Amino acid sequence: MKTRSKRQTFIWAAVLPATILFVWSAVSVTGLVPPYLIPAPLDVLKTLFLFIFGTQADHAPYSGTFIRHAAASLSRVLAGFAIATLIGIPAGILSGRSLRICAVIDPFIHLLRSVPGIAWLPLAMIWFGIGNTTSLFLIVLAAFFPVYVSTYQGARNISPRWVQTAEMLGATRRQILMRVVLPGAFPSIEAGLRIALGISWAYVVLGELTGVNSGLGALIMDARMMGDVIIVMVGIICIALLGRISDLLLQFLLRRLPGHYAGRNGGEKIL
């Protein structure tokens, strides 16, 4: 029964992409739109294949370079995401549990949050110049906010009974934060982490706009300047796939964490 529904889910999920592919092929085969605006899907797939599996012998200029570019972007995303998490979770927990800390940092954080990442780019370039630091700065800045906000909400909304119980069982303030608030806020934090990862992928492209020579964002920028719309599409497809895979990986890891539970009202009752 379970295998069948999995197959069904897959079929339903494939409906939209299949339709798009069909319309795309029709449009390009009939020549309705010129190839420099919408290249033939087969050309895109061929280039994608060469990009990932090709070697230098193949004539295409980017063949075989997928690993290098993907690894560069991936490492930036992971580093930025990790830093945003390491700063955002403690900040959210402290802010959610201490009115004093909240009063000091929360308004400022929300002020910064209104500024879109792309507006920070010129400043980052001035401070850090070209290279990885600028990328990381932008990613951390953007990914921090969903982590902070979701952690803050989670920390504020934990059941007061849990805190009282912990106090009664002899826990210190610090122990309460680490052993009750953090796991209690976990469902909310989890949601924020997933959003933050998606944002990290979006901002890695921004951070690779200029000054780095490898990365999927850099690839897209290169292709944009050289007018190679096929490589732009290949880059976008790769980012979409890697982003999705990293999201699934994150969910998998989070489920394995000792503090994970299905939420307060989840799970089956046995008795």
Added chain:
Amino acid sequence: MNRFNLKQWSILLVFIAFLLSAGVSHAADTIMVGTWKTPQTIQPYFYQDFITKRQPVEVRPFTNPGDQKNALLAGSLDFTGTTLVQAILSASRGEPVVVVSSLCMKCSALVVGKKSDIITPEDLKGKRIGYVPGTMHHVLLFDTLARAGLTQKDVQLIRVDFFDMVTALSRGQIDAFLSGEPYPTMARLNGTGRILAYPYFGDSIGTINAGMLTTRDMIRNYPDRIQELVTAHARATEFLKSHPEDWLRRSRSFGYDAQGLERAAKNIELSWNMDEAFIRHTKNLALRMKELGIIDKLPDIDALIDTRFVKAAQKSIQRDENPK
């Protein structure tokens, strides 16, 4: 007063948004011209003074020639500056673009860190070099490397925006860059850079750099407008060449420093005409790009370049100078 319900509010909002966006788009007969904000690509900013019919001209600035060409093909621009490298790239992909005049010559320089150990182009091996893909400087860089026996793999190419190159060099984040003026001069003036070479190689590619681009459709449907533009371009170019103070003043308004501009002027040449030599050099450029692996297919340069507009403009210029 009646209160609207949700559905009525949404319809109202959509309608307002539509009106606003329609209002923002330009009037039907405004001519849209694209260029980038450097002293050597400045002529479009003077078209309005030289266009004969009373038509508004709007100039849109870009930061890279690839975007300009895309905007042209998408229909947002009627006429745009471009590098000849972009034009050739575009033509080799079968895009329906046409070069109808030139824009500027020379302007390139290869800059290295002042205190660096790079003395000859061969010393560039293994170094980090800033460049902008799709520009003349891009091909000239590859050409320079090839002449020094180096390929792309022997160096680390880093794509950097023009305006970031001087800072990147002074911070030591790149070891060299090849770009257009006035950045090489700026690097020299602020003491962080030294010109290694001016990459013009005799008769093969000569000193060609940029031109004005439009689409086949524009030429077919609005030949008069294109002629207007080319003639205005020619007149603007001649004016700026004979009135360097106006050129300097306008360039300064882009934010460039006056001293840097004056020194850079020696390496800048505004142009409009496309003579025999120009066409020959462009053909050689295309060949070189194919050799360097930048394009796969050699485009038909004679089809890419259309000289009738500059020829007619030539006659107008001569009439300007001899008004008998």
Added chain:
Amino acid sequence: MNRSEQAIQFRDVSKDFFNGPDGKESLSILNRLTFSIGTGEFVVILGPSGCGKSTILNILAGFERQSSGQVTVSGSEVGRPSSEHGMVFQEDSLFPWLTVKDNLLFGPRCRGVKSLPDVGAYLELVNLPGFEQFLPQQLSGGMKQRIALARLLINHPRLLLMDEPFGALDAQTREDMQELVVSVQMKYGPTVVFVTHDVDEAVFLADRILILSSRPARLSAVIPVPATRPRNALWREDALFHRTVSEVRHALKKSM
């Protein structure tokens, strides 16, 4: 058990809450409440809903402070909550991200106890042997309350506070839980302050029943329960039980 030492003393205790949009309206919950409870005593506080029974427990637990008057436990003022005064709430308070075993060991681990107690023994005590690896969400309401009780007992509290802990359970389970509490108290001997509005429950469990008037609460009556310990289900059938129940009901009506 030594009853002469007063475990809990309430002296002229008043508690006001400030309500309304600008906190100006004050609501008097407890009004000069005075009573005392001996060490090891099982006292049930009975009264109409909303009369402040929970407030008394909260003050004893250290979650709230009285507005005026003196509250002492074992001779000293009540301070912060600690593992000396454990409270069982009516709602489920188990940590859902921990197994039963980890829930039980939460207190000892927090306090840095070197050798952890045997969880199995406490599960046996509350009649749930073998449930170490279960998650709270897999348990029924009654089971969760039993685990909550075990979680407190593992810390050997001297004072056990119970705020209508069986209110959400069905009648049969409730009776089972009452018998459990009684046996636990026999075994470990903490002082118990138990709040309920169920008269039968009160008479089954208590050594003494304190009846509170409606808000602002004063001590309306104190009724001793004439039954010996150990108590079991048979006590409920006893004629004396029913007589005491009537007496309590009567006193309750008078207090409203």
